[in-house]
Amino acid sequence: MLKYEKIVQQMVEYIEVGHFQAGDKLPNVETLKEKYNVSKSTIIKALEKLEKYGMIYQARGSGIYVRNKQREGYLNLFSTGGFSDEMVGLEVTNKVLNINEIKAPESVRQILKLDSNAQVYQLERLIYVDGNILCYEHSYFNKDVVLFLNESIAEESIFKYLEQHLKVKIGFSDIYFTVDKLDDKDAELLKLSKGNPCLKYEQVFYTTTGIPFDCSHLTYHYQNSHFYIPSQK
Amino acid sequence: MLKYEKIVQQMVEYIEVGHFQAGDKLPNVETLKEKYNVSKSTIIKALEKLEKYGMIYQARGSGIYVRNKQREGYLNLFSTGGFSDEMVGLEVTNKVLNINEIKAPESVRQILKLDSNAQVYQLERLIYVDGNILCYEHSYFNKDVVLFLNESIAEESIFKYLEQHLKVKIGFSDIYFTVDKLDDKDAELLKLSKGNPCLKYEQVFYTTTGIPFDCSHLTYHYQNSHFYIPSQK
Numbered sequence: 066m067l068k069y070e071k072i073v074q075q076m077v078e079y080i081e082v083g084h085f086q087a088g089d090k091l092p093n094v095e096t097l098k099e100k101y102n103v104s105k106s107t108i109i110k111a112l113e114k115l116e117k118y119g120m121i122y123q124a125r126g127s128g129i130y131v132r133n134k135q136r137e138g139y140l141n142l143f144s145t146g147g148f149s150d151e152m153v154g155l156e157v158t159n160k161v162l163n164i165n166e167i168k169a170p171e172s173v174r175q176i177l178k179l180d181s182n183a184q185v186y187q188l189e190r191l192i193y194v195d196g197n198i199l200c201y202e203h204s205y206f207n208k209d210v211v212l213f214l215n216e217s218i219a220e221e222s223i224f225k226y227l228e229q230h231l232k233v234k235i236g237f238s239d240i241y242f243t244v245d246k247l248d249d250k251d252a253e254l255l256k257l258s259k260g261n262p263c264l265k266y267e268q269v270f271y272t273t274t275g276i277p278f279d280c281s282h283l284t285y286h287y288q289n290s291h292f293y294i295p296s297q298k
Numbered sequence: 299m300l301k302y303e304k305i306v307q308q309m310v311e312y313i314e315v316g317h318f319q320a321g322d323k324l325p326n327v328e329t330l331k332e333k334y335n336v337s338k339s340t341i342i343k344a345l346e347k348l349e350k351y352g353m354i355y356q357a358r359g360s361g362i363y364v365r366n367k368q369r370e371g372y373l374n375l376f377s378t379g380g381f382s383d384e385m386v387g388l389e390v391t392n393k394v395l396n397i398n399e400i401k402a403p404e405s406v407r408q409i410l411k412l413d414s415n416a417q418v419y420q421l422e423r424l425i426y427v428d429g430n431i432l433c434y435e436h437s438y439f440n441k442d443v444v445l446f447l448n449e450s451i452a453e454e455s456i457f458k459y460l461e462q463h464l465k466v467k468i469g470f471s472d473i474y475f476t477v478d479k480l481d482d483k484d485a486e487l488l489k490l491s492k493g494n495p496c497l498k499y500e501q502v503f504y505t506t507t508g509i510p511f512d513c514s515h516l517t518y519h520y521q522n523s524h525f526y527i528p529s530q531k
Binding site for chain 1 (some may be wrong): 372467477509520
């Protein structure tokens with residue numbers, strides 16, 4: 066665990082044990098720096114993370130404020146850390162349906178910016194939260210970045226594996242989504258009926274230097290998925 | 299227009315006229331500072347905005363990169379500036395159905411943290427994009443912050459009015475959403491059928507000092523709404 070991640074944990078605890086309520090002002094950066102005995106840049110990085118999680122809000126020239134607690138069971142769309150990272154306190158599991166090395170389809174080649182003969186990993190999974198189906202995921206991975214992938218890796222957190230073992234620096238992602246009616250295949254996978262509502266979700270992940278390496282299509286179970294975005298002006 | 303907003307405009311132009319493609323590195327802060335002849339803090343603020351819009355990505359210790367262009371017609375959920383701000387290039391209009399001063403319902407009082415006898419503005423609108431129904435909006439405004447509101451203000455951008463006339467400092471917002479089936483009332487308003495899919499969206503806006511002032515419930519037309527989130531690790 067990196068130093069700033071420890072500070073994040075300690076500050077989450079500090080806020081949660083009730084010292085602070087929504088709207089309360091936190092000590093300033095200088096005071097926090099001394100309290101935790103770390104550098105200013107570590108505090109700034111920790112505060113950025115807490116802001117992303119929606120725990121605090123930094124008002125320019127005014128101070129650092131505690132925000133409302135996120136509602137339980139809501140998926141925070143504001144981080145690219147993968148499911149397990151976002152669903153704190155819930156048990157996230159998955160079932161690999163299919164994993165293959167294939168020639169990249171044209172649409173995927175365009176998104177991942179690949180040559181016409183490029184191979185990709187194709188993965189299909191079902192994701193569960195506390196035993197309930199959250200979504201069906203269909204992903205393609207750029208083999209130039211994701212050098213190796215197999216079923217046992219895909220059953221765990223792919224992103225942890227990418228960061229820790231392949232040293233991939235995950236940078237940012239584009240999320241596109243829309244609401245639609247379920248088709249036959251997705252309905253069967255999610256154990257719902259054709260025509261039921263669903264959230265169709267496409268996410269493209271990039272490294273810190275802008276290389277697209279993961280193009281995922283997700284279909285969310287409308288009754289089991291609730292989303293949260295802490296937004297800032 | 300503030301100085302950094304002008305820089306944002308100029309940089310958008312600079313990127314768009316084709317000098318830079320997705321994945322290209324931009325000059326560093328020092329160079330940009332000299333190029334635009336402004337302070338470092340103005341450049342940093344402009345870069346923050348461009349990052350929020352999903353136009354660039356700042357990799358710590360590595361540089362500033364241009365991102366892919368957002369797909370046309372997608373609503374960027376990453377800013378709290380209201381619809382007109384988010385749908386650049388599209389014509390956003392609305393129709394006020396109803397505007398009243400009422401005693402705040404219990405659920406609204408809790409979210410806006412109001413006393414038991416507090417009055418709120420209640421507003422119902424239909425929002426259109428290029429003449430197509432985007433969503434039905436049902437909002438409540440805290441009168442301690444939104445001192446005055448009427449139909450002609452609600453027909454324009456409420457947020458511009460709040461910032462420019464009432465000097466409200468809009469800080470952050472919590473967005474919660476889920477997918478559902480349309481009920482009778484919403485189906486009629488959106489000119490769809492009962493049971494059709496929809497996105498149910500709740501957004502609570504806060505001032506920079508954490509005062510909740512707007513609690514909005516939106517029901518999106520599933521065929522006319524497409525969403526985009528530029529996300530960062």
